[in-house]
Each structure stands twice: as structure tokens, then as C-alpha cells.
Amino acid sequence: xKITGLIIAILAGALLIYxxxxxxxxxDAASPASTHVSPRYIEKTMEETSVPNMVTAxxxxxxxxxxxxxxxxxxxxxxxxxxxxxxxxxxxxxxxLYRHVLxxxxxxxxxxxxxxxxxDDFERIDVMWTPFDLIIKTMCRILIPFIQLFGLYVxxxxxxxxxxxxxxxxxxxxxxxxxxxxxxxxTALRRIRERIDALLCATGVxxxxxxxxxxxxxxxxxxxxxxxxxxxxxxxxxxRSHGIFIVEIGVGIAVMATMIWIYNNVSSRGKYDEGL
Amino acid sequence: MIWQIDLxxxxxxxxxxxxxxxxxxxxxxxxxxxxxxxxxCLLWSVMGAVDVAFxxxxxxxxVSTVFFAAAVFRTTRRTKD
Amino acid sequence: xxxxxxxxxxxYNYWIYITLMMIGLYAMIAKNNLVKKIxxxxxxxxxxxxxxxxxxxxxxxxxxxIEHGHGAAGSHVVHAADYINPLPHVLMLTAIVVxxxxxxxxxxxxxxxxxxxxxxxEDEILAQIREK
Numbered sequence: 001x002k003i004t005g006l007i008i009a010i011l012a013g014a015l016l017i018y019x020x021x022x023x024x025x026x027x028d029a030a031s032p033a034s035t036h037v038s039p040r041y042i043e044k045t046m047e048e049t050s051v052p053n054m055v056t057a058x059x060x061x062x063x064x065x066x067x068x069x070x071x072x073x074x075x076x077x078x079x080x081x082x083x084x085x086x087x088x089x090x091x092x093x094x095x096x097l098y099r100h101v102l103x104x105x106x107x108x109x110x111x112x113x114x115x116x117x118x119x120d121d122f123e124r125i126d127v128m129w130t131p132f133d134l135i136i137k138t139m140c141r142i143l144i145p146f147i148q149l150f151g152l153y154v155x156x157x158x159x160x161x162x163x164x165x166x167x168x169x170x171x172x173x174x175x176x177x178x179x180x181x182x183x184x185x186x187t188a189l190r191r192i193r194e195r196i197d198a199l200l201c202a203t204g205v206x207x208x209x210x211x212x213x214x215x216x217x218x219x220x221x222x223x224x225x226x227x228x229x230x231x232x233x234x235x236x237x238x239x240r241s242h243g244i245f246i247v248e249i250g251v252g253i254a255v256m257a258t259m260i261w262i263y264n265n266v267s268s269r270g271k272y273d274e275g276l
Numbered sequence: 277m278i279w280q281i282d283l284x285x286x287x288x289x290x291x292x293x294x295x296x297x298x299x300x301x302x303x304x305x306x307x308x309x310x311x312x313x314x315x316x317c318l319l320w321s322v323m324g325a326v327d328v329a330f331x332x333x334x335x336x337x338x339v340s341t342v343f344f345a346a347a348v349f350r351t352t353r354r355t356k357d
Numbered sequence: 358x359x360x361x362x363x364x365x366x367x368x369y370n371y372w373i374y375i376t377l378m379m380i381g382l383y384a385m386i387a388k389n390n391l392v393k394k395i396x397x398x399x400x401x402x403x404x405x406x407x408x409x410x411x412x413x414x415x416x417x418x419x420x421x422x423i424e425h426g427h428g429a430a431g432s433h434v435v436h437a438a439d440y441i442n443p444l445p446h447v448l449m450l451t452a453i454v455v456x457x458x459x460x461x462x463x464x465x466x467x468x469x470x471x472x473x474x475x476x477x478x479e480d481e482i483l484a485q486i487r488e489k
Contacts, residue, residue, distance in 0.1 A: 263339075
């Protein structure tokens with residue numbers, strides 16, 4: 001199999017290298033990719049949408065359909081991970097491990113046995129447990145609000161600096177994943193429950209498609225944000241800028257919820273009892 | 277584009293890519309994949325694609341590596357090839 | 358021979374992208390471990406994204422963000438030759454996010470395969486299937 005793979009890779013590589021003789025040189029301003037529709041995007045972005053970041057304007061306004069279906073793809077990936085992995089077992093695990101804090105003794109409780117009452121002397125631990133580390137827990141608790149603030153900043157400033165909905169959503173999701181890694185998966189699940197996470201994911205897609213349908217109801221085409229000028233009370237150009245912002249918020253919420261959902265399902269193998 | 281920086285980062289990218297598929301430890305492959313992703317991000321920011329570099333830094337070198345490490349943790353770490 | 362050297366110097370970057378793509382393709386076909394195959398798929402995807410982004414670059418162009426957009430000189434004329442092409446960047450943003458979604462689904466499938474067959478090597482899985 002390895003020899004076959006090597007031969008196939010070398011043949012395909014040779015074919016592609018033979019085809020590079022026709023490619024435009026690197027940095028050519030007259031290449032076919034830069035001549036047909038992109039000069040119009042570059043020149044008309046500021047006067048039609050008043051958004052300085054061309055990539056955000058093209059992503060959310062000129063090519064808004066692609067982004068809507070991309071958000072749907074993200075949402076369906078989260079749903080597929082949930083369907084594949086999630087195991088709704090009974091609430092009683094087969095055996096659970098408790099640790100007496102003062103002496104360090106570990107107790108293994110079988111199913112149907114006596115679970116110690118909810119007191120501060122006993123704590124529930126995972127199978128692969130590491131000792132309490134003050135530095136990691138404290139530093140993560142300090143860092144996580146700043147990471148979330150940065151994520152919100154990236155979403156809000158997508159118009160003027162590199163960033164936008166996707167990047168900010170991934171940063172927000174990464175902050176919750178950091179919380180689940182540094183503390184326990186159960187602690188993170190107490191903060192963001194599974195049901196709320198799934199609902200947030202669907203809400204993000206709904207905001208995007210809902211804005212498009214709202215534009216349809218107000219008289220213009222689907223996802224033509226100039227129709228929002230009558231609701232928001234501004235001129236159509238600024239309405240397009242605000243429409244891009246609303247849509248980016250929807251994308252950010254959907255991406256954040258999906259990252260948390262996929263991490264929860266993959267790292268606990270669907271059982272939601274112990275994580276990384 | 278300064279071609280010296282481009283060539284250096286491209287070489288590092290190819291080395292990281294070959295290293296990722298050659299190591300016998302799956303956790304090492306996941307970490308090398310994070311390094312490969314980060315080198316790609318540098319390459320794109322040198323080329324001027326700042327949005328793409330931002331996305332790859334947060335998605336590839338961040339969340340993707342964590343997914344790999346979580347999956348390796350839940351299955352097995354050794355591999356024969 | 359001089360012609361070939363000329364070609365190599367002019368288009369060396371495309372050759373390196375093709376090398377990366379072939380590394381990913383080889384890993385997807387020839388490796389036995391499922392996680393290595395998934396890594397090969399991701400290498401292939403990022404190599405293609407690199408190829409697309411490099412098409413959009415222009416000599417002497419700056420990043421695709423109009424500076425002083427809302428300032429005093431807000432209505433100055435924008436020339437297309439000053440900025441690099443933003444269209445491949447937009448398409449590749451979608452591609453990166455779709456690649457991470459595909460990675461999540463592929464890892465979920467790998468975990469399910471491991472739970473069923475207790476191994477991640479392809480030849481051992483095929484042997485177990487043939488025994489039944």
C-alpha cells in the first residue's frame with residue numbers, strides 16, 4: 001500500500017508541476033484572479049457599504065449566501081458529533097471515585113453503594129486525576145474574562161480591523177474550553193449546560209437567516225441589508241453596515257456554541273462525566 | 277514579499293508536515309500539527325492575508341490541536357506506523 | 358536546461374505548494390493509522406488554502422483594509438491596484454472553518470471505530486472484520 005501511495009502521489013505531483021507552466025507569476029496584478037470582479041469589490045466597498053475591511057464586506061454582504069450556508073455547515077457538524085457520540089446512560093456510573101481531602105484517601109464506590117453526602121470533605125475525582133495545582137487554576141481564572149473580552153472585541157471590530165464573526169466566536173469558545181481543561185469538565189458543564197449550548201448554536205443560525213428573511217419581508221431581496229434602513233432609521237448605506245454587524249453576531253454565537261459542543265462530546269466520549 | 281522569509285518559513289512548513297506523519301507517537305503528531313498550523317499562519321500574514329492568518333491562528337493552532345489531543349487521549353497513543 | 362532553471366526560479370513557490378499537497382495525499386492513502394489519515398487530510402486542506410491565498414497577492418499591494426476609512430479624507434478614490442485581491446481570502450475563510458468542522462466529525466468517527474474494534478490501525482480492523 002505504501003508503494004502504491006508513493007507512486008500515486010508522485011504521478012499526481014508530476015502532472016500538477018507540468019501544469020504550473022501556465023500559471024501566472026507570483027504577484028502579477030493582471031492575473032485572471034484579480035481582473036474580473038474583484039476590482040469592483042475593492043473600489044466600491046467604501047461607497048456602497050461604508051465598511052473599511054473589504055474581506056468582511058465581501059464575506060457578509062456581497063457573498064452573504066455562502067456565509068449563511070457555511071454557518072449551517074458548522075451547526076450540522078455539531079449536531080453530527082452529538083448524534084454519533086452522545087450516550088444517554090443512567091445517571092449512576094458503574095463506579096465513581098471519591099477522595100477524602102484531608103487525608104488523601106481515595107474511595108471507590110460501586111453502583112448502588114453509598115455515595116458520601118454533599119460535604120466539603122469528599123470531592124469527586126476522575127479516573128486520571130492530577131493533584132490540585134494552584135498556579136494553573138488561578139491563572140486560568142484570571143485569564144478567562146480577558147480572553148472573552150478580546151473575543152467580543154474581535155467580533156465588534158470586524159469592520160475596521162482583521163477579525164469578524166468567525167474569529168471572535170472561536171476565541172470565545174476557546175475560553176470555555178480552557179475552563180474545562182484547567183478545572184473539571186463537570187465544573188464547566190455546570191456553567192454552560194448542554195441544552196443551553198445546543199440552543200445557542202441554533203440561535204446563531206436563526207439570527208443569520210432571520211435577518212435575511214426580515215429583508216425579504218420588508219420588500220427587497222433576501223439578505224439585501226438596505227431594506228433594514230426603514231427599521232433602523234438610517235440611510236441605506238449605513239443600514240448595510242449595521243446589517244453586516246448583526247449577521248456577524250449570529251455567526252459568532254453559532255461558532256462559539258459549536259466549538260464547546262464538539263469539545264464536550266469528543267473529550268468525554270459522549271458520556272459527559274470526565275474530560276481531558 | 278521578502279523572498280528570504282518566505283523560503284525559510286516554507287522550508288519549516290514542509291519539515292513540520294513531514295514530521296507530523298512520520299512520528300510514532302500520536303500525541304507528538306498532534307503537537308507537530310499545531311506547529312505546522314502556526315507556521316502556515318505566519319506565511320499568510322507575510323503574504324498580506326491578515327484575516328485568513330487570524331482565522332488559522334485561532335482555529336488551527338488553537339481549537340484544532342485541542343480536538344486532536346482530546347481524541348488521542350480517548351483512544352490510544354501508540355501507533356505502529 | 359536553462360529554460361528549466363528559469364522556470365524553477367520563477368515558479369518555485371507553486372512547486373512547494375504541490376509538494377505539500379502530495380505529502381497530505383500520501384498520508385491519506387498509505388498510512389495505516391486512522392488519526393494519521395485525518396492529519397493528512399488536514400495537511401492537504403491547508404496546502405490548498407495556501408495555494409489560493411498566494412494567487413491573490415499583488416506586487417506592491419497592501420492589505421485589504423482601507424485606512425482612514427471614516428476619517429477626514431473619507432471620500433478619496435480607491436485604486437484597485439493598491440490593494441491585494443480580497444476575493445480568495447473570503448473563499449478561504451469559509452474553507453478553514455469547514456475544515457475544522459470536518460475534523461470534528463472525523464475524530465468522532467475515529468472514536469466510535471476505536472470503541473468497536475479496540476484498535477485504530479486499518480489492517481487490524483480489516484482482519485477483525487474478515488474473521489467474523
